[in-house]
Amino acid sequence: MTAEEYIAELTRLLYSLPEQEREEALTFYRESIADRMDDGFTEEEAVASLASPAEAACAILSNRAESAPEPQPGSVAEAATESAAARPSFWARLKRGQLTPLEWVGVILSSVIWLPLLAAAIGVAAGVFAVILSLYLCVWVLIGCVWITGGAMVLAAPLNCVFILWGLQLGNVPYALVNAGYSLFAFGAGAWILRGALKLTKLFVRGHRKAACAMRKQPWPPEAASSPQQPRPEWSTFFTICLILLGVGLASALAGYALSGFDWRVFLTSFNENGTILIGGTQVKLPGLIPFDMPFA
Amino acid sequence: MDAQMKRGFLDACVLATMASKESYGYQIIKDLPKMLEISESTFYPLLKRLEAKRLIQVRKAESNGRLRKYYSLTDQGHAELAAFMADKQEVVDIFRFVERSIDEAASSNGADPSTKSGARP
Numbered sequence: 001m002t003a004e005e006y007i008a009e010l011t012r013l014l015y016s017l018p019e020q021e022r023e024e025a026l027t028f029y030r031e032s033i034a035d036r037m038d039d040g041f042t043e044e045e046a047v048a049s050l051a052s053p054a055e056a057a058c059a060i061l062s063n064r065a066e067s068a069p070e071p072q073p074g075s076v077a078e079a080a081t082e083s084a085a086a087r088p089s090f091w092a093r094l095k096r097g098q099l100t101p102l103e104w105v106g107v108i109l110s111s112v113i114w115l116p117l118l119a120a121a122i123g124v125a126a127g128v129f130a131v132i133l134s135l136y137l138c139v140w141v142l143i144g145c146v147w148i149t150g151g152a153m154v155l156a157a158p159l160n161c162v163f164i165l166w167g168l169q170l171g172n173v174p175y176a177l178v179n180a181g182y183s184l185f186a187f188g189a190g191a192w193i194l195r196g197a198l199k200l201t202k203l204f205v206r207g208h209r210k211a212a213c214a215m216r217k218q219p220w221p222p223e224a225a226s227s228p229q230q231p232r233p234e235w236s237t238f239f240t241i242c243l244i245l246l247g248v249g250l251a252s253a254l255a256g257y258a259l260s261g262f263d264w265r266v267f268l269t270s271f272n273e274n275g276t277i278l279i280g281g282t283q284v285k286l287p288g289l290i291p292f293d294m295p296f297a
Numbered sequence: 298m299d300a301q302m303k304r305g306f307l308d309a310c311v312l313a314t315m316a317s318k319e320s321y322g323y324q325i326i327k328d329l330p331k332m333l334e335i336s337e338s339t340f341y342p343l344l345k346r347l348e349a350k351r352l353i354q355v356r357k358a359e360s361n362g363r364l365r366k367y368y369s370l371t372d373q374g375h376a377e378l379a380a381f382m383a384d385k386q387e388v389v390d391i392f393r394f395v396e397r398s399i400d401e402a403a404s405s406n407g408a409d410p411s412t413k414s415g416a417r418p
Binding site for chain 1: 321322323324336337338339341342343344345346361363364365366
């Protein structure tokens, strides 16, 4: 086994430790191997002279469990006698089925109390699980909504340009300005919302993988140091432009509103069933005045 | 040596290896008495435990172009060693007691072997 294989195996086995603790142990073992090699061992010999990764991990994990909760210093001799006198706790023996007969009788008699409690606990756990599952689905639905909102806004931006043309044809400049504002704002804001949606999705998927790794006791990150992807400069320029469009759109809409003498009707566009359309307060017949085919009627 | 007993002595021996000057992992293992037969897998948790009890302190320093951890005793560590030595007489007394009991048993059996066989039906 090479040093690298040894360390990789140990890393995998110590997966459950906090990163800092794991790294500390790995550093120790790396140092041990390096020191032996400085002392004339070959890499193979150095690794072979250590305990197997499984043994090493076992020692680290089990000692951690017993040394963590007792910070007070006791003398060396005391520590030895204490551990000799220690007897496994009731729960540890119950797990292994090694109770005394009297304890078994107690367990069986008291089942009148603990069985219903256990059933209740299982019920509560199932309930909690259901809540978590539905929350999880909710998150996906919410993320889906963000995608749809952003996508709809970006798509609506070019379609909305038709109203600018119609407004200009009618000579309603404020209305055209307001709709130009709508388009720019929708595109800029929509692009940002899509970006946010992508980020949310990535974050969530990452969480999934992390959880899956934790369940399989595999180290995270799975590939060696999955470097965080830097956003490409073109994209950051694009999003800066989108931000500017968003601002210009708002200004344009406000300018249109001001130009109309603050007439709220400039914001209105509505299709009527009798083949007319209300554009900025003016009702016009659809086919006569407007040379464009209705894209959505 | 018996595992329980070894464990009691191990802490003191590891502390003793750094009593005069700081030392590092591999060196400590080499310095330890051969009969303790310690491997890294027991040694690392032991060091962590001593560190948690603040008996030893760690310093990182470069050696041969890489970082190495050097361990040294804290004041508490020195005190712990002194406490261990203070128990020496008691441990010796215990060995004496066991030894004397065995000797007495051997001599009384040797003097009167009939007692044992005579009790049997």
